[in-house]
Amino acid sequence: MAYSTSTVASVLVGAVVLLYFISPLGKRSSSTVSLPPDPKPAPVIGNIHQLPKSLQWLHLYHMSKEYGPIMHFSMAGQPLIILSTHKAAHDLLSKRSARYSDRPRMVMAGELYNDQYKLHQKMEAPLLTLKASSTYLPLQDLESQQLLLDEITEMETHGERGVDFHHHHERAMASTIYCLNYGYRLKTGHEQSLQDGKKVQAEFARTGQVGAYLVDSIPALNRLPRFLAPWNKEADELFALECNLHEGNLNKGLSNPGWNFSKYMKASPEGKDMDKTELAFDLGILADAGLDTSTVALDWFIVAWITSGSTWVSKAQKLLDEDVGKDRMPTFDDRPKLAFIDAIASETLRWRPVVVGGVPHFIKTEDSYMDYRIPANSIVLPNAFAICRDESVFGANPNSFDPERWMTGDTTQPPTVDACGLNTTALKDLPQTGFGFGRRICTGRIIARNQLFIQMARMLWAFDVEAGIREDTGQRHVVDDMDCTEGFVTLPKPLRTVMKVRGEHVTRIVKERGTTHNINHAAVLEQMKVQKN
Numbered sequence: 001m002a003y004s005t006s007t008v009a010s011v012l013v014g015a016v017v018l019l020y021f022i023s024p025l026g027k028r029s030s031s032t033v034s035l036p037p038d039p040k041p042a043p044v045i046g047n048i049h050q051l052p053k054s055l056q057w058l059h060l061y062h063m064s065k066e067y068g069p070i071m072h073f074s075m076a077g078q079p080l081i082i083l084s085t086h087k088a089a090h091d092l093l094s095k096r097s098a099r100y101s102d103r104p105r106m107v108m109a110g111e112l113y114n115d116q117y118k119l120h121q122k123m124e125a126p127l128l129t130l131k132a133s134s135t136y137l138p139l140q141d142l143e144s145q146q147l148l149l150d151e152i153t154e155m156e157t158h159g160e161r162g163v164d165f166h167h168h169h170e171r172a173m174a175s176t177i178y179c180l181n182y183g184y185r186l187k188t189g190h191e192q193s194l195q196d197g198k199k200v201q202a203e204f205a206r207t208g209q210v211g212a213y214l215v216d217s218i219p220a221l222n223r224l225p226r227f228l229a230p231w232n233k234e235a236d237e238l239f240a241l242e243c244n245l246h247e248g249n250l251n252k253g254l255s256n257p258g259w260n261f262s263k264y265m266k267a268s269p270e271g272k273d274m275d276k277t278e279l280a281f282d283l284g285i286l287a288d289a290g291l292d293t294s295t296v297a298l299d300w301f302i303v304a305w306i307t308s309g310s311t312w313v314s315k316a317q318k319l320l321d322e323d324v325g326k327d328r329m330p331t332f333d334d335r336p337k338l339a340f341i342d343a344i345a346s347e348t349l350r351w352r353p354v355v356v357g358g359v360p361h362f363i364k365t366e367d368s369y370m371d372y373r374i375p376a377n378s379i380v381l382p383n384a385f386a387i388c389r390d391e392s393v394f395g396a397n398p399n400s401f402d403p404e405r406w407m408t409g410d411t412t413q414p415p416t417v418d419a420c421g422l423n424t425t426a427l428k429d430l431p432q433t434g435f436g437f438g439r440r441i442c443t444g445r446i447i448a449r450n451q452l453f454i455q456m457a458r459m460l461w462a463f464d465v466e467a468g469i470r471e472d473t474g475q476r477h478v479v480d481d482m483d484c485t486e487g488f489v490t491l492p493k494p495l496r497t498v499m500k501v502r503g504e505h506v507t508r509i510v511k512e513r514g515t516t517h518n519i520n521h522a523a524v525l526e527q528m529k530v531q532k533n
């Protein structure tokens with residue numbers, strides 16, 4: 001039987017109104033303590049209409065200037081708390097982490113990871129420590145070497161049109177993660193498994209956005225008959241796509257030669273009796289979480305290079321010329337002396353936080369903060385864009401790309417260097433808010449930081465970069481550093497860049513080392529075998 005769109009819409013609106021009055025969401029609390037400030041809500045729908053789907057994080061950032069560091073929105077009765085300063089986010093999500101570490105229900109984006117997250121974190125934890133991450137450096141060395149070769153090769157073909165740097169960043173990161181997770185590398189970046197992974201991610205980003213689906217605010221809507229709940233079909237299709245991809249990858253991981261995360265997790269006490277789909281999803285989420293995020297950070301690094309590089313690139317390249325020279329490319333062994341490159345990485349993550357609107361947390365019980373009441377079952381969203389512009393933490397001119405804000409300038413003390421070579425004496429201990437907060441903080445952040453360091457160091461050593469020539473106008477692309485895509489992670493709009501080698505020595509060294517695809521990566525993985533503590 002077919003139903004017209006208007007009939008379905010009328011029934012849905014009726015259902016929402018009904019649910020609003022019969023569900024606890026519609027009932028006002030008798031508490032006398034006020035909610036955080038909010039723009040005036042409309043009846044029933046609350047503030048839904050005031051949350052734009054486009055550039056929501058920017059809109060909320062501007063609103064925070066009027067309403068303050070903590071704001072409240074009602075999403076048809078579902079409380080949404082927006083945090084806009086580092087202090088508010090740290091006080092609630094880090095210091096009170098035990099209460100603020102749930103995730104909101106995401107009926108559309110899937111909830112498998114929610115209930116079981118502690119078990120999954122326990123299973124993954126030994127693979128993501130500083131020490132374990134230090135054993136993956138040889139693989140990251142190999143992938144970043146391949147990145148230079150691929151970029152030089154594409155430059156030779158495309159000249160002033162420039163290279164598709166996003167594609168190369170994506171291949172290098174995906175190959176690193178897939179090799180660790182499943183024991184296989186990606187040669188072209190066009191492989192089917194990566195295309196499917198990107199599709200899953202795009203769907204997750206679309207369906208997981210706060211406010212994107214009414215059913216996430218009002219899960220009771222899921223009890224409506226299926227013909228009135230069209231999102232169920234969409235959710236089933238997304239789940240089927242994810243199952244195919246993740247289970248297929250797990251099978252590959254278990255049968256590929258050499259050590260990898262799949263084999264480690266399958267043999268772990270938590271994983272050995274775990275349902276196969278659940279284990280496959282756990283690995284799949286790790287792969288998905290690592291893929292886009294690091295790629296996007298590297299893309300924004302290129303945008304910063306083009307738009308504001310005149311203030312910091314020459315310092316980085318001078319350092320590389322002095323400490324590395326022209327006889328070899330930089331390696332992880334150079335890292336302690338190249339703290340400025342890590343400052344560039346930190347500044348990239350601050351200037352354009354990858355998950356720019358923040359990742360939602362959830363609190364099940366009522367709380368209070370700054371004399372405001374935070375209702376039970378609130379979604380709590382740290383607006384990363386606003387938090388990274390908190391001048392009380394990051395200093396003046398937060399919109400400027402300025403790596404110096406991360407440097408201590410301390411040259412008097414012998415440097416303290418961590419297991420991955422990060423020089424913690426030269427770098428200020430400012431919060432890395434782009435990786436989130438509390439118990440839900442990004443578990444792959446050390447692997448990510450290592451990847452950013454080696455790729456940024458090698459690209460700065462190898463190239464001078466400028467925007468490519470547009471095919472349609474024949475003019476050089478004019479780059480606007482706020483021109484970005486929508487979604488969970490925010491990418492610069494597609495752009496090609498001219499990557500001119502900084503001398504004949506670069507091409508010679510990169511080509512002499514040649515392709516890394518003939519290296520036996522299974523043997524490299526075997527060297528990384530992590531023993532559980």
Ligand code: HEM
Nearest residue numbers: 289290293294297354359435436437440441442443444448
């Ligand atoms: C520059 C790169 C990256 C950025 C900016 C980033 C950022 C984030 C953020 C903001 C969160 C949510 C934190 C919160 O809820 O407060 C997160 C979670 C997560 N990240 Fe990353 N991430 C990056 C790279 C990676 C990599 C390489 C991996 C895997 C190797 C990874 C694995 C994860 C996982 C598994 C979670 C979920 C943690 C949980 O919910 O318990 N991430 N990441």
